[in-house]
Amino acid sequence: MPAVRATNLYKVFGRRAPKAVELLSDGRHRDQIKELDVTAAVIDVSFEVEPGEIFVVMGLSGSGKSTLIRMLNGLLPPTSGSVEIDGSDITKLSSRNLRAVRSEKISMVFQHFALFPHRTVLENAAYGLEVRGIAREERHQKAMHALSLVGLGGWENHVPQQLSGGMQQRVGLARALTADTDIILMDEAFSALDPLIRRDMQAQLLELQATLGKTIVFITHDLNEAMRLGDRICVLRDGRVAQIGTAEEILNDPANDYVAQFVEDVDRTRVLTASSVMEPPIPVINPGHGPRAALRTIRENQTTVAFVVQRDRRLVGLVSENAIGEAVRTGAADLNGTVETTIERVHPDTPIAELFQQAATSPYPLAVVDDEGRLVGVIPRITLLAALAPPENGEGEAAQGEQEADPPSEEPPPADEPRTDEQNEEETR
Amino acid sequence: MNAYTWLTPFPPRLPIGDAFEAFNRWLKSNFAPVFDVIGDTISWLVNLLSSFLTEPQAAQLTFIAAGIIAAALVRPHRLPTLITTGVVLALYIGQWLFGLGNLIVNQLPAPLFLWAMGLFGQDYVDANLVIALGFLIALVVIAAVKQTALRRAAVVGGGWLAVILLGWLAFPAVPDLIADSTAMLMVLLLSALALVVAGWKLSLFSVIALTVIVGIGQWENAMSTLSLVLVASLIAVVIAIPIGILAAYNAVVSRIVKPVLDLMQTMPAFVYLIPAIFFFSLGAVPGVVATVIFAMPPGVRLTELGIRQIDKELVEAGEAFGAPTGKILTGIQLPLALSTIMAGVNQVIMLGLSMVVIAGMVGAGGLGSQVYQGISRNDGALGFEGGIAVVILAVFLDRLTAAITSNSPQARAERSAAS
Ligand SMILES: Nc1ncnc2c1ncn2[C@@H]1O[C@H](COP(=O)(O)OP(=O)(O)O)[C@@H](O)[C@H]1O
Ligand SMILES: [Mg+2]
Numbered sequence: 001m002p003a004v005r006a007t008n009l010y011k012v013f014g015r016r017a018p019k020a021v022e023l024l025s026d027g028r029h030r031d032q033i034k035e036l037d038v039t040a041a042v043i044d045v046s047f048e049v050e051p052g053e054i055f056v057v058m059g060l061s062g063s064g065k066s067t068l069i070r071m072l073n074g075l076l077p078p079t080s081g082s083v084e085i086d087g088s089d090i091t092k093l094s095s096r097n098l099r100a101v102r103s104e105k106i107s108m109v110f111q112h113f114a115l116f117p118h119r120t121v122l123e124n125a126a127y128g129l130e131v132r133g134i135a136r137e138e139r140h141q142k143a144m145h146a147l148s149l150v151g152l153g154g155w156e157n158h159v160p161q162q163l164s165g166g167m168q169q170r171v172g173l174a175r176a177l178t179a180d181t182d183i184i185l186m187d188e189a190f191s192a193l194d195p196l197i198r199r200d201m202q203a204q205l206l207e208l209q210a211t212l213g214k215t216i217v218f219i220t221h222d223l224n225e226a227m228r229l230g231d232r233i234c235v236l237r238d239g240r241v242a243q244i245g246t247a248e249e250i251l252n253d254p255a256n257d258y259v260a261q262f263v264e265d266v267d268r269t270r271v272l273t274a275s276s277v278m279e280p281p282i283p284v285i286n287p288g289h290g291p292r293a294a295l296r297t298i299r300e301n302q303t304t305v306a307f308v309v310q311r312d313r314r315l316v317g318l319v320s321e322n323a324i325g326e327a328v329r330t331g332a333a334d335l336n337g338t339v340e341t342t343i344e345r346v347h348p349d350t351p352i353a354e355l356f357q358q359a360a361t362s363p364y365p366l367a368v369v370d371d372e373g374r375l376v377g378v379i380p381r382i383t384l385l386a387a388l389a390p391p392e393n394g395e396g397e398a399a400q401g402e403q404e405a406d407p408p409s410e411e412p413p414p415a416d417e418p419r420t421d422e423q424n425e426e427e428t429r
Numbered sequence: 430m431n432a433y434t435w436l437t438p439f440p441p442r443l444p445i446g447d448a449f450e451a452f453n454r455w456l457k458s459n460f461a462p463v464f465d466v467i468g469d470t471i472s473w474l475v476n477l478l479s480s481f482l483t484e485p486q487a488a489q490l491t492f493i494a495a496g497i498i499a500a501a502l503v504r505p506h507r508l509p510t511l512i513t514t515g516v517v518l519a520l521y522i523g524q525w526l527f528g529l530g531n532l533i534v535n536q537l538p539a540p541l542f543l544w545a546m547g548l549f550g551q552d553y554v555d556a557n558l559v560i561a562l563g564f565l566i567a568l569v570v571i572a573a574v575k576q577t578a579l580r581r582a583a584v585v586g587g588g589w590l591a592v593i594l595l596g597w598l599a600f601p602a603v604p605d606l607i608a609d610s611t612a613m614l615m616v617l618l619l620s621a622l623a624l625v626v627a628g629w630k631l632s633l634f635s636v637i638a639l640t641v642i643v644g645i646g647q648w649e650n651a652m653s654t655l656s657l658v659l660v661a662s663l664i665a666v667v668i669a670i671p672i673g674i675l676a677a678y679n680a681v682v683s684r685i686v687k688p689v690l691d692l693m694q695t696m697p698a699f700v701y702l703i704p705a706i707f708f709f710s711l712g713a714v715p716g717v718v719a720t721v722i723f724a725m726p727p728g729v730r731l732t733e734l735g736i737r738q739i740d741k742e743l744v745e746a747g748e749a750f751g752a753p754t755g756k757i758l759t760g761i762q763l764p765l766a767l768s769t770i771m772a773g774v775n776q777v778i779m780l781g782l783s784m785v786v787i788a789g790m791v792g793a794g795g796l797g798s799q800v801y802q803g804i805s806r807n808d809g810a811l812g813f814e815g816g817i818a819v820v821i822l823a824v825f826l827d828r829l830t831a832a833i834t835s836n837s838p839q840a841r842a843e844r845s846a847a848s
Contacts, residue, residue, distance in 0.1 A: 099752075100751065102749060102751035104751070107749065108745075112742055114743050114745065116765075118765060127750055128750040131750050131756065
């Protein structure tokens with residue numbers, strides 16, 4: 001059962017909303033119903049968010065993102081359509097039951113933090129539990145735990161205005177975590193932060209997500225952020241869904257020109273991972289083969305190297321045409337001594353931005369190796385360069401390799417932006 | 430004969446004034462008991478306050494001291510504090526209804542009181558004072574046992590002791606030096622209030638300026654005016670804030686309230702006096718009623734503004750975590766609107782002061798009647814002295830409420846952020 005399911009959601013502001021929904025459901029663009037004097041903010045949006053997923057809704061300003069996310073917790077009632085949380089339709093709940101759902105199942109993080117200025121950091125973080133009527137001791141203890149999770153231990157007795165933007169948003173995050181709901185809605189939660197702090201927060205969110213396994217609906221207008229965080233991304237355009245898919249699907253297989261244009265200048269090297277550009281590992285040879293057999297395999301495939309893998313596809317190393325030719329000439333019985341075992345290995349989830357260095361120093365294609373040490377693909381240098389060019393109208397690299405739907409979400413924070421205590425100190429100034 | 434005689438000239442004479450009169454008469458004849466209750470309550474409040482301000486009783490001072498300590502204790506030790514307060518209130522009601530306190534005092538051994546009676550030169554025991562003393566002592570004991578709010582209890586208790594000793598021992602001992610000892614005691618008390626709320630500058634001003642009022646012989650009038658203003662402002666605020674909240678929540682209410690407030694504020698102040706006298710006859714009550722109507726609008730407006738100007742995201746945050754409307758109002762909107770609301774209260778008090786002077790014309794008493802007498806007898810000196818006293822009161826009240834405003838949670842948070 002999906003954690004969140006939106007079905008044919010519409011939100012139209014204005015008196016003649018029902019009429020507008022009727023016209024819009026026939027496929028009209030929102031500019032075509034100007035005469036009704038309504039604002040169609042969200043039009044026929046359907047999606048499902050699985051438990052534990054980070055689902056990103058991305059679109060330009062005014063595309064209806066905030067309106068959409070506010071319908072997910074009932075802050076705005078939809079004009080038409082339904083929202084199901086854990087299988088129950090919240091659009092049909094009484095206001096009392098709706099409040100119960102909000103305090104027990106969904107919490108929210110806001111663009112401008114929305115911290116209560118007259119409460120301390122601790123009281124802010126404990127707010128959700130206070131509303132639920134949890135005793136003071138217990139809620140403060142849980143709030144302290146959440147604050148330490150987001151790295152704000154020791155700040156609990158300050159008031160929000162004493163904190164920098166990044167720290168304030170961590171309080172916002174701690175408030176959502178303390179409420180201990182399975183679902184967290186984040187409306188442009190990092191958009192008001194400086195780029196460096198923003199990256200920092202993204203990394204922290206991914207880290208937290210890896211341990212806590214929340215279901216997160218994350219709103220952003222920043223494609224790079226969407227690509228970095230989202231297990232799946234929903235691109236909104238003028239209130240309608242333009243495409244829903246993984247970062248790679250959207251990059252490599254844009255559903256239409258709009259999405260294609262949108263993703264044109266995304267930093268592809270940070271979004272695409274080794275698995276999305278790698279090629280099938282051909283040819284491979286078995287370590288039991290003799291040099292002659294190996295040489296034949298290499299020649300048949302018209303290459304200069306072959307990867308040596310065991311029967312269970314675990315990578316042993318690589319042999320080059322030259323080395324084997326030498327071995328054949330000296331009449332060696334097996335490949336021992338010919339196999340280079342110190343070749344570059346990369347994980348399928350590594351962003352390709354981090355592959356260039358290795359590719360540049362290695363004379364051979366990079367071997368893509370999974371957690372068990374099995375060879376899953378190879379990346380010749382030329383492929384790496386080709387990946388940088390945007391696909392031409394929806395084709396391109398999509399054809400290459402198997403499209404593993406591996407999100408970039410588990411990538412470690414890039415080395416150029418270490419989170420140090422020093423930096424945190426600076427944020428407070 | 431002209432064929433058009435059945436036509437009245439345009440515009441016809443509209444009987445708006447008469448309609449208003451008729452409406453008032455209808456109101457009075459149908460709701461006379463309501464107006465009686467309102468009038469009695471107002472005059473009871475005004476008398477209570479002005480008698481306290483001019484002749485403070487030991488029982489009243491003791492009760493106030495106990496009240497301050499109770500307020501400090503009620504959060505950390507809800508139960509014992511509430512029980513004590515409840516018992517005391519029950520005793521007071523018993524005393525008020527059938528002299529319960531006197532009964533109890535009579536049961537207690539006489540030597541317990543003889544010493545105190547001798548010390549203060551009293552020939553009877555005031556049961557109210559005994560109850561208040563018991564209240565104060567109980568709370569000080571709670572504070573001492575629980576080790577909380579000890580400092581506050583000590584300061585208030587010590588201050589109370591000093592006041593009693595000053596008022597009943599020191600001042601009478603030097604009658605040649607201090608002419609009006611109760612007035613000077615009150616000057617010191619008000620200055621102490623200023624010290625606590627607004628700091629030493631206003632406190633110093635109060636000592637000097639209020640002594641000037643005593644010196645020009647306007648103390649009683651000033652205190653009478655002060656009690657009129659405070660009662661009128663209290664009523665105005667109690668009515669204004671809920672209306673302001675409604676107007677902030679509901680666009681229709683807001684649209685209806687706005688023109689009504691405009692009308693109330695622009696109508697010449699004197700006009701309110703006429704129906705007020707009609708309903709409540711001469712005296713303090715019509716003055717207070719007219720003042721309430723005249724002074725209320727900024728209270729409503731600034732309450733509405735204060736709530737409306739709160740960041741929408743903050744209210745949404747409350748909603749998003751499932752808080753019910755009441756909790757959002759009391760936990761988010763009112764605290765954050767407090768400084769704006771207090772600015773409104775400040776304006777209510779200032780308008781109230783200006784109106785109370787006008788109300789002197791209908792026999793509300795106080796400084797207003799002094800000024801009015803000055804005008805009618807062409808007595809410039811009297812008018813000027815009354816005016817000076819009004820100005821001093823105005824400054825005192827303005828700075829005091831302004832200081833309360835800057836003590837609001839929002840302002841405190843901002844200040845600590847700046848530090
Ligand atoms: N309460 C409202 N009344 C009327 N129009 C609104 C309201 N809220 C949002 N809109 C309109 O809906 C559209 C989508 O807004 P929003 O959801 O805030 O977009 P985004 O968050 O993507 O920037 C905008 O055109 C906005 O003006
Ligand atoms: Mg938005």
